[in-house]
Amino acid sequence: MKASEKNFGFMREENCIEVPFFQRAYAWDKEQLEQLFKDLKESYKDNKKDHFLGSVIFKQLATNAGEDSKRSLIDGQQRLTTFSLLVKVLYERLDDEDKSDYTEYLFQKPTKNKKPRIEHSKVDREVFAAVLRGDEGINHLYQNEKIFQCYQYFKEQIESEKLDFRDFLNFILESKLWVAINLEANEDEQKIFDSINTAGLRLTATDIIKNAIFAKALKIGADYEKLYKECWEAIFEVKENREFWEIEVEIGRIKRVQSEIFLHAFAVVGQFFNPEKNSLEDLSFLYKEHIKNFDNDELESFLKSIREYAEIYKNFPFFKGEALRFDEDMKRLFHIISVINVNTAMPLILFLSHSVKEQTLLNECLQVIENYIITRYVCGYDTNSYNKKFAAIVRSIDLNNPLEDLKEKLNDIPSRSELEKALEHLYLNNRAPKLILFWIELYRRYLSKDKQDLVELNYDYTLEHLIPQTWQTHWKDIVGDDEKAKNYIYQIGNMTLLKGSLNSTIKNCAWKIKLEGDGSRKNCIKKCADLLITRELLDKNEWNLQSVEERSARLIEEFFKIWKIE
Structure with missing residues (x-):
């Protein structure tokens, strides 16, 4: 292995620099481009002081007799690609008679063929070559490609800069900005690649x-x-x-x-x-x-x-913010995983989806996993052990009888009484009640004979406590004291979902104003009552502790109809 400080002339030492086909695509965003351009400009203006761009690692490739030399680019393709595109933009501003002095930085010999000196990986080869050649129609064909976006960024910056473009180009080409590391054909690039990753570069x-x-x-x-x-x-x-x-x-x-x-x-x-x-x-x-x-x-x-x-x-239905409906079981499971952030279930779900061929049986197995995740979440159980738990099931499950074996292995779920108690004390965070109420709403719409209501909804509602968390001013006669407040405010029956949040001056008011508003344009419950679980509140003349208990009982029963506890 040989390392040496270099200017960009190292590009002309090999006729072709090949990016291995298995390397990742070009990925630099505007933030990195801005930083590179800023650093180069400052170095140029500061008495043309050199700026270090980092190392590039090449490996000599074996070539047949008579063939031009070729090196594989092991590391540095993001920086080398970016720098080459900047050179291309500056090159375009030169007079035709001056371009010949710089063509070999960009193109292989014979340069008239305009074959890029960097032969990119398969993902980016076409767009990189098209940009370097200046093909017609690239604005339309490649506008979403990061390589083209990089080229466009530099083009816009150079057009707006007051620079001596040829002098700036000479500076960045001739300054020793790089450390080039060259490996021989028999050296192990994998070890170098791993050591670079260990040193902290952001490789996945x-x-x-x-x-x-x-x-x-x-x-x-x-x-x-x-x-x-x-x-x-x-x-x-x-x-x-x-x-x-x-x-x-x-x-x-x-x-x-x-x-x-x-x-x-x-x-x-x-x-x-x-x-x-x-x-x-x-x-x-x-x-x-x-x-x-x-x-x-x-x-x-x-x-x-x-x-x-x-x-x-x-092809898993990962939740991406789309509308959801109750009868799409897999989407419900993946929505719950997304909200709760339990990606540790993925190996088991993947394994079952591959191994259990009968769809009904697979759905029943996934329902067991869903019940396990949601019921333990409601009760505040620790999820840290799930990766070990689910992996152990992958290794040991009986695929001749997967459903019963899965139930046996996931039998450490809360009891019904424990869940009822948990649903009456949902004060740990707002994610659990919002998730539960959303799916109860979809469950009601699924069962409803009145199909005027949409059966699918977006998960974009706001959780509202009917007796407010700040209850001392307007609800003291109803709530009484801190102990009752804790027991009732955080019950599932005291919560609903609204299409839009309430202003604090409304949400903490007495029931009638909170329900119907105070005559201002501020939101009230009636203005935001898009859901069945909220519309049922509109005819309530008062809201008290008994109202909370009765509504909690109904919602808890619906919870157990959705997530059955055996």
């Missing part, structure tokens, strides 16, 4: 796992391009799927992209990730260890299995 576990899998395919002589195209690109990297896999999901205090959540679930299903011993930080290492001794057939089978499970996972 998906990036490292993909790199490890196809580096392994290359090493054992597998048809890695075919495997990549059929088993990885087709599911993870085609344009219509990429957005889904890049969605960020909260897991506790950290965020992971959807592809990482899937690869974790798949590893649990494959039983090479054990939550008793492993954490998410171990994920890429466990994949590398798992495939370390694979031969061609084993690696191909492994990739086909990833694709098979990924297809199932991708």
